[in-house]
Amino acid sequence: AQSVTQLDSQVPVFEEAPVELRCNYSSSVSVYLFWYVQYPNQGLQLLLKYLSGSTLVKGINGFEAEFNKSQTSFHLRKPSVHISDTAEYFCAVSPYSSASKIIFGSGTRLSIRP
Amino acid sequence: DARVTQTPRHKVTEMGQEVTMRCQPILGHNTVFWYRQTMMQGLELLAYFRNRAPLDDSGMPKDRFSAEMPDATLATLKIQPSEPRDSAVYFCASGLGTSGGGGTGELFFGEGSRLTVL
Numbered sequence: 001a002q003s004v005t006q007l008d009s010q011v012p013v014f015e016e017a018p019v020e021l022r023c024n025y026s027s028s029v030s031v032y033l034f035w036y037v038q039y040p041n042q043g044l045q046l047l048l049k050y051l052s053g054s055t056l057v058k059g060i061n062g063f064e065a066e067f068n069k070s071q072t073s074f075h076l077r078k079p080s081v082h083i084s085d086t087a088e089y090f091c092a093v094s095p096y097s098s099a100s101k102i103i104f105g106s107g108t109r110l111s112i113r114p
Numbered sequence: 115d116a117r118v119t120q121t122p123r124h125k126v127t128e129m130g131q132e133v134t135m136r137c138q139p140i141l142g143h144n145t146v147f148w149y150r151q152t153m154m155q156g157l158e159l160l161a162y163f164r165n166r167a168p169l170d171d172s173g174m175p176k177d178r179f180s181a182e183m184p185d186a187t188l189a190t191l192k193i194q195p196s197e198p199r200d201s202a203v204y205f206c207a208s209g210l211g212t213s214g215g216g217g218t219g220e221l222f223f224g225e226g227s228r229l230t231v232l
Contacts, residue, residue, distance in 0.1 A: 032218045043118075043205055043223035051218055090157070094219025101147070101162050101170065102209075102219045 002027040002093050004105035012111045013081055021076040021108045023091030031093040033074045034102070035065055038088045047089070050074065061085065086112045116140045120206050120224035128232050132194040135227045137206030138187055146189045147221060148174075148181055149205040160204075163189065164211055196231045203228050 003026045013019045025031065032051055036044040048059025055067040061084075065076045074091060091105040119138040127133055139146050148160040161171040161181040171181060178200075180192045193200055207221040 032220075034220060036223075043225050044207075044221075045223065046220060049218065049220060101145075101159070102221055104157055106156050 002029075002031060002095060002103045004091050004093055004103050006091055006105035006108050008108050009106065010109045010111065012113060014113050015083055016080045018079050019077065019081050019085075019110065021089050021091075021110065023074045023076065023105060025072050025074065025091070025093045027072075027093060027095065030096045032096070033065075033067060034092040034094070035059065035063070035074070035076050036090040036092060036104075038090065038107075040087070044090060047076070081110070081112050083112050083114065085110060116222075118206055118208050118222050118224035120204075120227050122227055123225060124228045124230075126230045126232065127196055129197055130195040131231075132192065133196045133200075133229060133231075134193075135191045135204050135206075135229070137189040137191075137208075137224060139189060139206070139208030140222055141187070143208035143210055143222070145209050145211045145221075146183060147207045147209075148189070148191050149207065150202045151205060151226070152202045157205075160191070193229075196229075198231045201229055201231050 005024045007022050034049045035047040037047045038044045048057050050057045050067045058064045063078050067074050088107045088109045090107045092102050094102040121136050144165050146163040150158045160174045162169050163183050166183040183189045203226045205226045207223045209221040
């Protein structure tokens with residue numbers, strides 16, 4: 001079985017500051033990894049995904065994430081945040097070659113202060 | 115631009131009434147999920163379909179909730195009778211499963227149906 005842990009339920013940062021949202025996962029099989037973003041009053045949309053290859057993945061809006069297999073982590077980073085990045089961010093894993101479903105973390109609410 | 119379509123976007127109803135929410139998944143997707151989102155509980159999986167067959171509905175209150183896929187272009191979530199605690203945003207998502215579906219498990223979400231039960 002798979003599980004996803006997002007340790008920080010809320011992360012407040014000042015505008016133009018860097019941010020890192022943490023995600024750790026547990027799985028006995030290889031997985032695909034995702035970060036989704038949910039803006040207020042909207043559905044979730046894909047921010048970026050790791051399927052294979054380079055462990056540093058770049059997504060939309062200047063976000064990137066690094067897959068670390070030894071630490072089973074997939075932390076999301078942005079060097080300089082903007083007010084428009086205020087949203088909830090969900091980390092998710094999906095197992096290879098299995099009928100199992102995608103598993104979401106509990107989410108991290110990113111609030112940007114001017 | 116392919117997208118998941120949900121109706122209604124907003125629904126206000128009184129306790130005891132039947133509520134039906136509909137979802138049109140992206141054409142060609144073989145998996146459909148129903149999620150419920152509240153401030154207190156976050157994102158909860160209610161039901162999961164693969165090739166129109168229900169694979170997991172363990173997150174759904176069986177006595178009042180039911181989910182079906184009458185055909186590949188329509189998924190429905192029904193609550194009967196509705197209760198105030200059912201007030202939430204209900205999301206439908208579709209995708210290509212990893213097992214033989216040619217996908218990665220990535221999901222595409224609809225805009226949600228905001229339900230208020232008075």
